[in-house]
Amino acid sequence: MAVATTADIEEQAARKLERYRRVTYRSFMFAAVGFVLPGLYGLEEAYTDGDAPVPVVVAAVAGLAVLAWYYARLVRAGLEGTTSRRDAVGSGAVAGALSLMLLTSPWFSVIPVFWVSAVVLSPMGRRRIAALCAGTGAYCGAVGTVAAERLYPDGDAPWYAIFPVLFALYTAISGFVVFVNRYQRRMWELHQEAYAARDALARLAVTEERLRFSRDLHDLLGHSLSLIAVKSELAKRTVRDDPDRAGAEMADVQHAAREALREVRAAVRGYRAVELDAELAGVRAVLEAAGVRCEIGRPPDGLPPEVGSVLAWVIREGATNVIKHSEARNCAISLVVYGGPARGGVPYGDSVVLEMRNDGVRGAEAAGGSGLTGLAERVAVLGGEITAGRHGRDGFLLRAAVPLPPAHERGGGTDAGQALTAGRPA
Numbered sequence: 001m002a003v004a005t006t007a008d009i010e011e012q013a014a015r016k017l018e019r020y021r022r023v024t025y026r027s028f029m030f031a032a033v034g035f036v037l038p039g040l041y042g043l044e045e046a047y048t049d050g051d052a053p054v055p056v057v058v059a060a061v062a063g064l065a066v067l068a069w070y071y072a073r074l075v076r077a078g079l080e081g082t083t084s085r086r087d088a089v090g091s092g093a094v095a096g097a098l099s100l101m102l103l104t105s106p107w108f109s110v111i112p113v114f115w116v117s118a119v120v121l122s123p124m125g126r127r128r129i130a131a132l133c134a135g136t137g138a139y140c141g142a143v144g145t146v147a148a149e150r151l152y153p154d155g156d157a158p159w160y161a162i163f164p165v166l167f168a169l170y171t172a173i174s175g176f177v178v179f180v181n182r183y184q185r186r187m188w189e190l191h192q193e194a195y196a197a198r199d200a201l202a203r204l205a206v207t208e209e210r211l212r213f214s215r216d217l218h219d220l221l222g223h224s225l226s227l228i229a230v231k232s233e234l235a236k237r238t239v240r241d242d243p244d245r246a247g248a249e250m251a252d253v254q255h256a257a258r259e260a261l262r263e264v265r266a267a268v269r270g271y272r273a274v275e276l277d278a279e280l281a282g283v284r285a286v287l288e289a290a291g292v293r294c295e296i297g298r299p300p301d302g303l304p305p306e307v308g309s310v311l312a313w314v315i316r317e318g319a320t321n322v323i324k325h326s327e328a329r330n331c332a333i334s335l336v337v338y339g340g341p342a343r344g345g346v347p348y349g350d351s352v353v354l355e356m357r358n359d360g361v362r363g364a365e366a367a368g369g370s371g372l373t374g375l376a377e378r379v380a381v382l383g384g385e386i387t388a389g390r391h392g393r394d395g396f397l398l399r400a401a402v403p404l405p406p407a408h409e410r411g412g413g414t415d416a417g418q419a420l421t422a423g424r425p426a
Helices: 006-031 033-049 054-079 085-103 106-119 126-151 159-238 243-272 276-289 305-325 370-381
Strands: 293-297 330-338 351-358 385-391 395-403 423-425
Touching: 006 033, 006 054, 006 106, 006 159, 033 054, 033 085, 033 106, 054 085, 054 106, 054 159, 085 106, 085 126, 106 126, 106 159, 126 159, 159 243, 276 293, 276 305, 276 330, 305 330, 305 351, 305 370, 305 395, 370 385, 370 395
Parallel strands: 293 330
Antiparallel strands: 293 423, 330 351, 351 395, 385 395
């Protein structure tokens, strides 16, 4: 039976991280429309007014294309946590040249602002960011002051009154855009840190389990193997002089070996045994690690061990399916004991019913599989049955019903019709 391994959880976490990276990158690229479209509109306006001849228009269009290419490279480098001085300088030169088109149309004022928003995605300190914003404001303020006198010759404001206003305005706008982009980049970094922390926790859990297994193995076999070694050495020394004693020592060796084998088998059975409470706690931890909000009802008391073990296997396989075959955000697990005749539309009599519901089912995936087939065989041994299939628009429902022995055979039980489904949010 397949179980959710650390590799499965890591694979799903990696898929989510890559999906968020693509969304973040595309959002930045969509923002590039904010300087391409105004630039094209400004070119059309300048060409119509006769302020930009055809060679200038062609050069400006080529400059916009080159700046968009640089913008994509700067965004990609910023998300990867690297920096390219050559791209920053080259894109700055192109943005500075295109900013001169402010002399023909005010729409080109967005060019330097978007250049700054891309450059600051690379790692840099606050002083450097402030210097970039101030430098952009100063350059745009100077070009804008000249453009204002050229485009609006009838204005009464002198240049020394226009420049401070434009400088403050461009600097403030650059600072705001930088803040938004840096904030979005920080969200991406937090996702990366969460992924790294989850990976570290998973590896730590594996390491701790290995240490626990090695301690158990040492405790089980250390004494027995030492006893076997001592007894064997003693038998070897006395086999010629005292064959009877050597035979007794070898009998002790045989007994110690069988006892060690019995202890190892008992330990292996303990490792393989699946307990309902432990499995519920483990499934909650696994689903939470995979980013799934989990609600688990309190398990009923007094379930027979064989019934609890089968239900634990069902829960394990259900959690595996949630991780492997869905993009679930929520999962609910309920355990309900129904005593007496069926009622309330529930087609089960004296039985315990397990239901696992999750959302985020992808496409029209089949409910069947080797895992569920093996579960059906396990449940059928106790006279129960399993149903699994789509539930609602994007949900999936796994239901297992296992009959319970009479109350006098299991030493008590729950009251008739008692439903223990109080959910405890994760």
